[in-house]
Amino acid sequence: MVVELINTGSELMLGRVLNTHQQWLCRQLADLGYVVTRQVAVPDTAADIRQSVREALARADLIFTTGGLGPTSDDITRDLIAGLLGKKLREDAAIVDEIKKFFAGRNRPMPERNRVQALVPEGAIVLANPRGTAPGLAMEAQPNPFRDGGKPSWLIMLPGPPRELRPMFTETVVPLLGHVLPLENKFVCRTLRTTGVGESSVQEKIDGPLGKLVHAGLELGYCAHMGQVDVRLAARGDSAEKIVSEAAAIVRAQLGSAIFGEGDDELEAVVIRQLTERRQTLAVAESCTGGGIADRLTNVPGASAVFLGGFVTYSNEAKEKFLGVRDETLAQHGAVSELVAREMAEGARRASRSDYAIAVTGIAGPTGGTPEKPVGTVFIALASGRGTEVWKMFNPWDRLAFKEVTARQALNQLRLRLLA
């Protein structure tokens, strides 16, 4: 099946916004077995949108557009597509009511220009948008005047705002696809997420053991982020379930505790879940990550039940005063040292009366390195009732990447301890 994605928006072409739709929709579709084969972004001008849709209609079975369904004069996708396919637009009274309700809920009358959002091309399916005023639209080009033999294409128009597009896709488009464009073969996809092991080591460990299954139809893919490698396992056909679950078992056996989750699991959410299940608490003391570990942890809803608090102790004075790091330790070993990391973690645990405390101290750069402790040097400590451990790491990346990788390493040490 040929699937294409068209993102419309002049702000994309000026580079004023990041196109997050591409990754999100490509990911959702790939995991459902509908791999996007081409994505294109064009400005909000009639000629560009018309040309890109016409080209897609000539090739694709399934086409998604994003944007251009709003009430303003540059929102022209609906009109252009109806025009291309020779469909008339009619006002849908039910949609007008929905839009009026949306504004009534905000104590405002519906502006007259929003009425255009209730226009529906003949034969189109309306996709409800409870988070906004622009409904999505799905329609079949049948016959399709742009394709060899008039082969039909499905066109699905989604609104631009991610908070409207995402639930519409999940709640309405996914079930619709299952009915109007079912895959010929069963498709199964699982992603296992690992941390603490490099991409080439992950490959070395599993490429061999998975060889037979790849031969039997397993699609094996890797994706490396900063300090994290995802392993994607997919298969099609009647034995897809069996192939993927055998592959997952092999990957688990080979990589063991390096696997921290599946699908969209995030490391910080896994750690919060572990602590919640054990009814244990955490504090953090950060120097070089500067609040990045606390920030990640508190992105997780419910973190407040287990995360007691954090200290960002950039200065030596703060390390002494709030964490009880000793003056002599700082003077003798320097702020970036195994002993200071240890005293920071123990101090944070003592001060917060938490079960666990993580501490990090290092040199994020770009300046501050020395021959003995170059930029990228970092010590990570984990204190608990069973004592304190310290790891020395070397993350010679730019400042932001250093912070991200170090935060992940620290959270991973806690995760591994909580597994034990």
Place this chain on the structure above:
Amino acid sequence: MVVELINTGSELMLGRVLNTHQQWLCRQLADLGYVVTRQVAVPDTAADIRQSVREALARADLIFTTGGLGPTSDDITRDLIAGLLGKKLREDAAIVDEIKKFFAGRNRPMPERNRVQALVPEGAIVLANPRGTAPGLAMEAQPNPFRDGGKPSWLIMLPGPPRELRPMFTETVVPLLGHVLPLENKFVCRTLRTTGVGESSVQEKIDGPLGKLVHAGLELGYCAHMGQVDVRLAARGDSAEKIVSEAAAIVRAQLGSAIFGEGDDELEAVVIRQLTERRQTLAVAESCTGGGIADRLTNVPGASAVFLGGFVTYSNEAKEKFLGVRDETLAQHGAVSELVAREMAEGARRASRSDYAIAVTGIAGPTGGTPEKPVGTVFIALASGRGTEVWKMFNPWDRLAFKEVTARQALNQLRLRLLA
């Protein structure tokens, strides 16, 4: 001038990585006056890359490709483009030496497969890559067999990793463009960044006063992010400089202190700069932002000179113990209250002996709201030698957006105070 961008990579189509090249390159090019008119992403397969390059050659004066210059078997962009244009590849001895040096610097011999990266199509210009092994390539399709009348196109091939692509673009591609594809007319572009004012208010204030200049050729654009609106001012031709600088003066007069910077300035960097200039120091006490303010501040190189430290006090106990918030205040007013925000800021300032302290306490959600204090309620306090001020805000967004907007509001209050 028609400019197109082709991003290659199967991982893009699976949605495993975010395509940050699109925004970055589109932004850089637009600010230079070369607006991208179409961006396309395709998998690393020969047919897809070949088709997309051929289509672009039929339309565009300037084409960028990203990715596919590495040493592995799926890195085929160089070969395919040379093939399309009928150019032979020859090994460039100087590049081989550079690659050998790159590996020697890492105490490794050059793997034989990296030699493919030294292949250069006849007539191509080699773009140095001091951060990696794959040089970029620039070549002119002249005559261009795919375009009406054989009109030439420039093709610029850039490596996939952002840390290699970005400096290569800035240091090598920008000067090259000025020579081989100069703009017909002078182009001037400035972006003023505002915070604390909504997009429609920004428009209302400046659309009228800028009307005459728009008539004279000013291109006026807006881009709203979370809690931030950028105003882009551009013009072409001999009077471009004059038009844009008059427009900037009008925008500054209308929006005043809502403007925090120009170009790529970030709010946190502006605040760090203000404090550095005044040799003053800052501490933060965060409840609902959970370390997000400290994290942003410490993303700025040199932050350690003025940012003394932070407290992430999620629990009431932590607020009392580390910041000296009074038990009675918490009991009478609740943790999310004007008085608690005030005591947090004053406590953080006292404990850190900083010149300024920011504190935030609020309800990030998704749970924890009440009818009097719904999700999104937040108090921001700023303590200094001149006393303490508290602002009540309402940011009813999802958890991550709430944290981002609140952090920005808090930093902006400090920025405004430091202006005064």
